[in-house]
Amino acid sequence: MSGNPTGSKEQAQIRVQKQIQLPFSKAWQISLQGIRIRWMRSLITASGIFLGIAFFSSVRASGLFPVDTSSKEAIAAANRQTWLAVMALLVCFVGIMNAMLMSVTERFKEIGTMKCLGALDNFVVKLFFIEAALMGSLASTLGWFIGWLITVGIHVLTKGTADMGGAFWSGTLREVGLSIVIGVTITLLAAVPPARRAAQMPPVAALRSEV
Amino acid sequence: MAAHEYVVRTKGLVKIYQMGEEILRALNGVDLDIKRGEYISIMGPSGSGKSTLFNAIGGLDKPDEGSVFINDVDMAQLDARELAYLRCHTIGYIFQSYNLIPVMTALENVTLPTIFAGTPTDQGIERGIELLNIVGLGHRLHHRPTQLSGGQQQRVAIARSLANNPAIILADEPTGNLDLKTGEEIIELLRELNREQGVTIITATHDYKMVNVSDRVVWIRDGKIAKIEDRANIDIQVGTMQGAEL
Ligand SMILES: Nc1ncnc2c1ncn2[C@@H]1O[C@H](COP(=O)(O)OP(=O)(O)OP(=O)(O)O)[C@@H](O)[C@H]1O
Ligand SMILES: [Mg+2]
Numbered sequence: 001m002s003g004n005p006t007g008s009k010e011q012a013q014i015r016v017q018k019q020i021q022l023p024f025s026k027a028w029q030i031s032l033q034g035i036r037i038r039w040m041r042s043l044i045t046a047s048g049i050f051l052g053i054a055f056f057s058s059v060r061a062s063g064l065f066p067v068d069t070s071s072k073e074a075i076a077a078a079n080r081q082t083w084l085a086v087m088a089l090l091v092c093f094v095g096i097m098n099a100m101l102m103s104v105t106e107r108f109k110e111i112g113t114m115k116c117l118g119a120l121d122n123f124v125v126k127l128f129f130i131e132a133a134l135m136g137s138l139a140s141t142l143g144w145f146i147g148w149l150i151t152v153g154i155h156v157l158t159k160g161t162a163d164m165g166g167a168f169w170s171g172t173l174r175e176v177g178l179s180i181v182i183g184v185t186i187t188l189l190a191a192v193p194p195a196r197r198a199a200q201m202p203p204v205a206a207l208r209s210e211v
Numbered sequence: 212m213a214a215h216e217y218v219v220r221t222k223g224l225v226k227i228y229q230m231g232e233e234i235l236r237a238l239n240g241v242d243l244d245i246k247r248g249e250y251i252s253i254m255g256p257s258g259s260g261k262s263t264l265f266n267a268i269g270g271l272d273k274p275d276e277g278s279v280f281i282n283d284v285d286m287a288q289l290d291a292r293e294l295a296y297l298r299c300h301t302i303g304y305i306f307q308s309y310n311l312i313p314v315m316t317a318l319e320n321v322t323l324p325t326i327f328a329g330t331p332t333d334q335g336i337e338r339g340i341e342l343l344n345i346v347g348l349g350h351r352l353h354h355r356p357t358q359l360s361g362g363q364q365q366r367v368a369i370a371r372s373l374a375n376n377p378a379i380i381l382a383d384e385p386t387g388n389l390d391l392k393t394g395e396e397i398i399e400l401l402r403e404l405n406r407e408q409g410v411t412i413i414t415a416t417h418d419y420k421m422v423n424v425s426d427r428v429v430w431i432r433d434g435k436i437a438k439i440e441d442r443a444n445i446d447i448q449v450g451t452m453q454g455a456e457l
Contacts, residue, residue: 118295118299206306207271
């Protein structure tokens with residue numbers, strides 16, 4: 001190994017190559033596994049999104065039925081509810097961000113170790129965004145459904161199915177899309193600070209002995 | 212004679228930690244040349260700077276002054292992607308607290324560095340199984356870290372450190388969390404890997420058992436090298452080592 005004193009092979013060693021960028025599929029696999037095994041933590045984060053979207057969706061679902069536009073009170077009530085739903089989403093945003101920041105702190109050592117093994121910063125960022133997107137889409141789909149079911153269920157029990165015409169179903173379709181887009185967007189936005197924090201963490205964090 | 216005889220060289224390494232008013236020179240001018248294939252133990256009292264030196268050599272932390280050369284490449288000259296390449300391919304790390312990825316099985320942990328290196332999946336798995344067999348864990352491939360004992364976890368970590376055939380293995384107190392017997396087994400394993408695979412091993416340690424297997428022992432104190440002993444001297448002194456003053 002140290003026998004060959006000169007030669008081109010050793011000259012070539014003097015340059016260090018650049019680490020390769022991993023394909024998306026690898027990050028996807030590793031994220032998915034992380035969520036699966038750490039499902040309690042994922043559940044806590046996801047439940048924030050779920051609750052926020054469920055509330056939003058239940059408020060929006062009441063708008064699917066014809067409103068008595070002559071009643072000022074009915075309109076004011078609808079406005080108040082929309083405002084509440086937006087507040088709920090804001091709270092949900094802060095909650096998810098907090099949960100994800102905590103999960104970064106919990107994983108300091110793990111992330112540092114991955115960097116010691118050759119992970120690039122943007123790979124770590126990818127892990128967090130994939131995780132956020134997966135949790136966001138699952139939780140908001142479920143949240144939409146539960147919120148919708150509650151509002152529509154109550155309506156059907158009290159007023160029957162007379163209002164559920166074509167406009168109702170096409171409105172429902174629109175609300176599914178809206179809930180999921182809003183849910184995923186909120187989750188991805190909330191993942192920005194945690195992902196940045198994880199990426200900036202030096203590999204030496206892997207050595208800190210505290211859990 | 213070739214410069215490549217040395218796999219690691221440090222020149223005038225200084226690392227300063229500032230805690231408020233107080234300035235601490237955790238490394239205070241360390242010059243160390245390590246030959247390819249050597250088994251080096253870095254010993255010294257707690258707080259003497261062993262881990263700090265380890266981090267600087269491993270490219271985990273930047274020194275404030277001086278340089279580290281790995282295979283004659285100055286680490287300070289490397290960009291983030293080149294450093295990542297070095298960490299992935301040239302250096303293998305072993306930690307006191309094992310640092311396995313908790314959500315992954317033993318095999319997945321060992322395979323992870325090969326994924327970062329871009330090795331095809333089946334080749335990586337083959338390599339992982341081979342290495343876990345070498346460290347005696349061929350029957351624990353699909354156990355997760357929490358399902359393994361400390362000694363077994365450290366074996367997995369050793370297998371992982373070898374995944375991409377590194378030239379250097381850096382081990383910071385690899386036996387620090389293990390009982391006497393398990394610690395001895397780990398040391399024996401490291402020595403075997405050093406002999407059979409020719410990998411250079413650098414360990415920071417409190418463990419006097421390490422002294423017996425080392426080619427050289429570097430004693431460090433207050434961020435400086437106090438003395439370097441060769442194997443020949445060590446054998447004679449090993450009886451008195453415990454009581455020996457630095
Ligand atoms: N992040 C840090 N901030 C401030 N001081 C630090 C930091 N890391 C290490 N030090 C100080 O630098 C000195 C050397 O620490 P180092 O961890 O290298 O010691 P060590 O020889 O590895 O000790 P041990 O055997 O206990 O692991 C110590 O005095 C320590 O307090
Ligand atoms: Mg230490």
